[in-house]
Amino acid sequence: MATVTPLDQQRFLVDPAEPRSDALRRELEKLEPRSQRTFTPSGAVIASSSGSYHYTSEGRKLADFTSGVLVANLGHHPTRWWDRVNAYMGLVFQPTCDRYLKATPLTAYNAITEVEVEASRRLIASLRSQPGGARLEQILWAASGSEAVQKGLKAAIARRPDADVILATRHGFHGKKGLAGAVTGSETDEERDPRVRFLSFPMAECISIYRRREPIDLTAYREELNAAYATDGRRICALITEPYLGGGGSYHPQVEYLQLLEQFCREHDILFILDEVQSNFGRTGGMYAYSTYGVEPDVVILGKGMANGMPVDAVAGRRDVLENLGYGDASDTWSAHPLGCAAVLATLDEFETSDVLEHAAQLAIVIEAGLTRLMRLKSILAVRGEGTVWGVHCGSTADRSPAQVAAEIVKRCYLGDEQGRAIHLLGPLAGCVIRIAPPLTMDLEEALEYLDAMYEIVAEIN
Numbered sequence: 001m002a003t004v005t006p007l008d009q010q011r012f013l014v015d016p017a018e019p020r021s022d023a024l025r026r027e028l029e030k031l032e033p034r035s036q037r038t039f040t041p042s043g044a045v046i047a048s049s050s051g052s053y054h055y056t057s058e059g060r061k062l063a064d065f066t067s068g069v070l071v072a073n074l075g076h077h078p079t080r081w082w083d084r085v086n087a088y089m090g091l092v093f094q095p096t097c098d099r100y101l102k103a104t105p106l107t108a109y110n111a112i113t114e115v116e117v118e119a120s121r122r123l124i125a126s127l128r129s130q131p132g133g134a135r136l137e138q139i140l141w142a143a144s145g146s147e148a149v150q151k152g153l154k155a156a157i158a159r160r161p162d163a164d165v166i167l168a169t170r171h172g173f174h175g176k177k178g179l180a181g182a183v184t185g186s187e188t189d190e191e192r193d194p195r196v197r198f199l200s201f202p203m204a205e206c207i208s209i210y211r212r213r214e215p216i217d218l219t220a221y222r223e224e225l226n227a228a229y230a231t232d233g234r235r236i237c238a239l240i241t242e243p244y245l246g247g248g249g250s251y252h253p254q255v256e257y258l259q260l261l262e263q264f265c266r267e268h269d270i271l272f273i274l275d276e277v278q279s280n281f282g283r284t285g286g287m288y289a290y291s292t293y294g295v296e297p298d299v300v301i302l303g304k305g306m307a308n309g310m311p312v313d314a315v316a317g318r319r320d321v322l323e324n325l326g327y328g329d330a331s332d333t334w335s336a337h338p339l340g341c342a343a344v345l346a347t348l349d350e351f352e353t354s355d356v357l358e359h360a361a362q363l364a365i366v367i368e369a370g371l372t373r374l375m376r377l378k379s380i381l382a383v384r385g386e387g388t389v390w391g392v393h394c395g396s397t398a399d400r401s402p403a404q405v406a407a408e409i410v411k412r413c414y415l416g417d418e419q420g421r422a423i424h425l426l427g428p429l430a431g432c433v434i435r436i437a438p439p440l441t442m443d444l445e446e447a448l449e450y451l452d453a454m455y456e457i458v459a460e461i462n
């Protein structure tokens with residue numbers, strides 16, 4: 001039985017000024033087990049969302065510094081995006097028939113829809129149009145990031161009957177289910193899958209720096225890789241890593257480290273799998289993280305922002321890898337769902353025909369300047385990130401532990417400052433790192449204003 005942690009005893013914020021939200025929080029606690037959600041101290045009850053803002057049940061406006069959980073990269077409910085989703089679904093209002101609309105079916109299980117074929121074609125074209133995308137030849141759809149990781153690893157294991165060992169970089173987050181859970185975290189976690197070996201990730205080298213800004217000595221990492229090969233050799237089928245540690249606390253390594261991992265894979269015919277569930281669709285600055293890191297993955301895991309909030313994930317990879325699974329080995333009720341495929345197409349349209357990446361580059365400058373200012377405060381140890389994905393690493397104060405500081409920041413930002421400027425944040429990563437990842441489309445002036453508000457709020461926490 002799982003142990004009860006102090007986190008399990010935490011309760012959502014109670015605010016007498018929010019009677020409706022409070023009532024809903026209490027009701028939810030009765031109706032759903034706490035395992036349903038990752039704990040977010042604010043327990044924000046969101047009635048509606050638009051652009052870069054959420055609105056609570058009391059009508060209070062919150063700037064969204066999370067994009068959901070890095071999903072609404074284009075903001076919440078962009079009108080043109082929804083129009084496109086509907087158009088790709090072929091939604092037709094039939095004036096002569098009042099019972100049924102006509103549209104693409106809401107199933108992909110026992111039929112092939114045109115929208116699925118088009119989404120696969122367009123996604124492959126997008127991936128391959130970027131530097132480093134040459135190996136990505138097929139799409140295997142999934143309905144969650146964990147599932148996509150699991151499918152990618154299953155295909156890798158199936159490639160060579162004698163090779164079932166997976167190398168994974170330590171403290172990564174790839175999901176909670178099955179093989180995705182097995183490659184998450186480190187060997188000290190319980191119930192380890194005996195096929196997984198962990199490798200060091202350069203956390204110490206990037207604890208207080210931003211990506212690429214300081215050289216890294218790769219000697220120890222190279223030796224560790226060689227030792228892994230000396231132990232398991234041809235039994236190693238794949239190496240999986242993230243462009244940066246996301247759930248592990250926003251550690252963004254120097255690209256040379258990722259290039260070393262890829263080079264090792266090339267030397268030994270090991271598949272290099274890059275989990276881009278968080279980073280894809282513009283988060284780190286390029287359309288995909290690999291497109292700016294000088295690596296060429298054999299398999300890329302996609303998710304979150306790829307459909308701007310619709311639940312779609314996918315594995316993109318070499319044909320000779322993904323074809324190792326037979327009919328049904330990776331199928332399920334929802335994967336390649338037409339609505340998801342329509343959303344992927346609408347999202348690709350938006351990235352390909354608008355200036356979203358250029359705007360994101362401007363926003364990245366604003367965020368970096370706004371957040372690095374926080375390092376002047378006693379309660380903040382470090383600020384790390386790139387593009388529009390950042391982590392604010394909290395330290396301790398006289399009265400609070402780092403985790404308490406982080407929880408306090410989330411709560412106080414939710415309640416807002418005297419001018420009514422309030423911010424929606426995720427529950428801290430790795431206990432004490434606050435994720436900052438607003439929609440790529442957030443207005444620059446507004447970002448500046450809310451970063452200022454955040455600075456004022458954090459400055460009051462001692």
Ligand SMILES: Cc1ncc(COP(=O)(O)O)c(C=O)c1O
Pocket residue numbers: 144145146147149173174175176242246247275276277278303
């Ligand atoms: C890098 C990465 N991979 C995989 C996952 C798992 O995705 P899901 O929660 O959709 O299963 C996540 C989720 O945060 C992630 O950040």
